Amino acid sequence: xxxxxxxxxxxxxxxxxxxxxxxxxxxxxxxxxxxxxxxxxxxxxxxxxxxxxxxxxxxxxxxxxxxxxxxxxxxxxxxxxxxxxxxxxxxxxxxxxxxxxxxxxxxxxxxxxxxxxxxxxxxxxxxxxxxxxxxxxxxxxxxxxxxxxxxxxxxxxxxxxxxxxxxxxxxxxxxxxxxxxxxxxxxxxxxxxxxxxxxxxxxxxxxxxxxxxxxxxxxxxxxxxxxxxxxxxxxxxxxxxxxxxxxxxxxxxxxxxxxxxxxxxxxxxxxxxxxx
Numbered sequence: 001x002x003x004x005x006x007x008x009x010x011x012x013x014x015x016x017x018x019x020x021x022x023x024x025x026x027x028x029x030x031x032x033x034x035x036x037x038x039x040x041x042x043x044x045x046x047x048x049x050x051x052x053x054x055x056x057x058x059x060x061x062x063x064x065x066x067x068x069x070x071x072x073x074x075x076x077x078x079x080x081x082x083x084x085x086x087x088x089x090x091x092x093x094x095x096x097x098x099x100x101x102x103x104x105x106x107x108x109x110x111x112x113x114x115x116x117x118x119x120x121x122x123x124x125x126x127x128x129x130x131x132x133x134x135x136x137x138x139x140x141x142x143x144x145x146x147x148x149x150x151x152x153x154x155x156x157x158x159x160x161x162x163x164x165x166x167x168x169x170x171x172x173x174x175x176x177x178x179x180x181x182x183x184x185x186x187x188x189x190x191x192x193x194x195x196x197x198x199x200x201x202x203x204x205x206x207x208x209x210x211x212x213x214x215x216x217x218x219x220x221x222x223x224x225x226x227x228x229x230x231x232x233x234x235x236x237x238x239x240x241x242x243x244x245x246x247x248x249x250x251x252x253x254x255x256x257x258x259x260x261x262x263x264x265x266x267x268x269x270x271x272x273x274x275x276x
Contacts, residue, residue, distance in 0.1 A: 002196075002208040007189070019187060019195050021213030026119075026189055027254060027261070030215060033070070033121030034252050034263025036114045040064050041125050042268050045275035048127040050104045054086040058097035061112055070114035073122075073192050080236065085111040085124075092221050092229050092238040092246040093183055104130035107140060109248045113192065120188045122217050123264035124250040128273050135224065136245055139177065143222040143247040144272045146171050146179075150200070150218045151251065154210055155259040161196055161207030168220045169201040178227030180246070183238065185217040188252060210255045215263075219250030 005018040013020060022030075040061055047057050062083035065072050072083035087095035087109040088102070095109075102108070111124035126140045146168045153159060153167040164185075172179050185198030196208055200220040221229075225244030232239060240246050249272070252263045265271060 004211060006213075013190050013194075015191055015194050017195055019208060019211075019214060020189055021211060022189060022215055022254070023213065026213075026215065029117055029119035030121065030189065030252065030254065030263045033114060033116040033119040034123065035121070035267060036065070036068050036070060036116055037112050037121035037123045037252075038264045038266050040112050040114065041110060041123060042266055042270050044110050044125075044127060045270055048102065048108065048110075048129055050102050050106075050130045052102050052129075054088070054095070054097040054100050054102070057086060057110070058082050058084050065114045068114070068116065070116040073113040073115040073120055077192065083112075085109075087111070087246070087248070089245055090240045090243050092180055092223070092240060093248060094236040094238050096234060096236055102129040105132045105136070106130070107132050107136045107245065107247065111250065118190055120190075120192050120252075121264060122188055122192075122250065122252050124219065124248055125271070126247050126249060126273055127275070138175070139222065139224050139245055140247045140273060142172065142175050142177060143220060144249050146200075146220045146222055147218060147249040147251065150220060151253060151260055151262065154218070154253070154255065159210045160205055161198065161210065162202040163204045164218060165199045165202030166204040172220075172222050178223035178225060180221035180223060180227055180229055182229045183221055185219045185250070187214070187216045189215045212255050212257050214255040215252065217250055217252050219248060221246060221248045
């Protein structure tokens with residue numbers, strides 16, 4: 001049986017398997033953290049160009065967070081030493097910034113989580129370095145559609161967690177794309193990762209009921225080929241087993257009395273590429 005925990009004021013919370021239900025204070029904290037995260041990704045649209053290193057993008061992301069009074073939640077997380085994850089082409093997620101130079105036609109996901117005043121704003125978007133192939137663009141477009149269909153499913157009265165994955169999987173299957181199952185969305189707020197796990201494939205009408213005050217991410221990872229993933233020897237970088245392209249989008253959101261509130265929408269309308 002699913003357990004829910006009401007979080008009020010400055011309550012200390014732990015990862016104890018309960019699904020947290022937040023009050024207006026939590027909403028305000030997440031709005032600020034989410035807006036900062038979205039603003040940083042807006043700026044990334046200017047930085048992503050052929051010839052640029054992922055390390056240089058990560059440095060600018062770190063600087064923006066610190067200048068805003070936030071810290072990168074990933075920095076030092078389980079030994080991770082960077083302020084973002086940057087995943088190129090066949091990298092599904094958790095790509096490590098470094099001296100890798102972006103090439104013409106690359107597609108990449110940039111995932112950021114500023115920790116601002118105790119709240120985590122977790123979001124990611126796809127970007128193009130130059131002009132990618134048509135098949136890559138279509139994959140990116142469908143992945144964004146998967147995200148928004150998952151959010152739409154969550155916004156319906158009486159929705160359950162399985163409705164999100166069912167909507168995402170049904171859309172991806174129309175294009176014969178693979179839905180990654182090894183990684184999932186998650187609860188968040190004062191904790192970076194918390195219950196519930198939000199799997200991006202599943203059966204409608206199953207799983208915990210979505211209740212007002214729940215905060216979590218939806219972040220489908222969609223492969224051009226098979227859904228299978230493997231983690232490289234660095235312990236972080238997840239890639240497609242068949243070396244096919246992969247794409248991902250992520251929003252942090254809340255369940256409200258009348259639907260959902262997305263905390264990480266772009267304030268300038270740059271929610272999906274191309275970014276003019």
